[in-house]
Amino acid sequence: xxxxxxxxxxxxxxxxxxxxxxxxxxxxxxxxxxxxxxxxxxxxxxxxxxxxxxxxxxxxxxxxxxxxxxxxxxxxxxxxxxxxxxxxxxxxxxxxxxxxxxxxxxxxxxxxxxxxx
Numbered sequence: 136x137x138x139x140x141x142x143x144x145x146x147x148x149x150x151x152x153x154x155x156x157x158x159x160x161x162x163x164x165x166x167x168x169x170x171x172x173x174x175x176x177x178x179x180x181x182x183x184x185x186x187x188x189x190x191x192x193x194x195x196x197x198x199x200x201x202x203x204x205x206x207x208x209x210x211x212x213x214x215x216x217x218x219x220x221x222x223x224x225x226x227x228x229x230x231x232x233x234x235x236x237x238x239x240x241x242x243x244x245x246x247x248x249x250x251x252x
Contacts, residue, residue, distance in 0.1 A: 151186045160185070163199070165219050167231055172215065172251065190251045195237055199246045207240040213249050 152173055160166065160179040167173070172190045179185030190196065198213070198221055207223065214222045214230035222230055237248035 150189055150191065152189050153184060153186055154179070155184050156181050160187075165215050165221075165233070167215060167217070167219075170231075172231065172233055190233075192251055194251045195248050196234075196251065197246055197248050201245070203243050203245055204240060204247070206242040207236050207247070209236055209238045211236045 152168055152171060154166075154168060156179040159181050160175045162175055162178050164175045165172065166175065166187060168187065173187035174190055174196065175185070176188050177185065179187075200221060204213075204221065204223055211223060212225070212235055213233045214225050215233045216222055216226070216230050221233065224230060225232070232252050234249040234251040237250050240247040
């Protein structure tokens with residue numbers, strides 16, 4: 136059965152997502168919200184409402200880590216853990232695909248670019 140009437144109101148362009156932080160979020164943190172890969176562009180304090188950028192396919196972001204991911208070729212899949220950390224492992228499906236390395240990563244590099252999937 137079809138719905139007899141549908142009405143919609145434009146709210147925003149979908150590139151951002153409003154959230155209430157359940158813990159402090161630092162600028163640059165990667166968060167998975169309802170299956171969407173997001174990045175904080177500004178800090179959001181615990182309990183405060185803030186805005187995350189929804190990462191779009193084809194966008195390139197620079198990731199900086201505390202530990203090197205090791206020598207990696209261009210095009211290698213990069214995943215995000217539930218804790219917001221990056222990994223080259225999908226952990227049998229537990230980690231979510233962020234994207235692919237934009238270029239080769241040299242062993243010891245703590246920063247690298249990812250093309251979002």
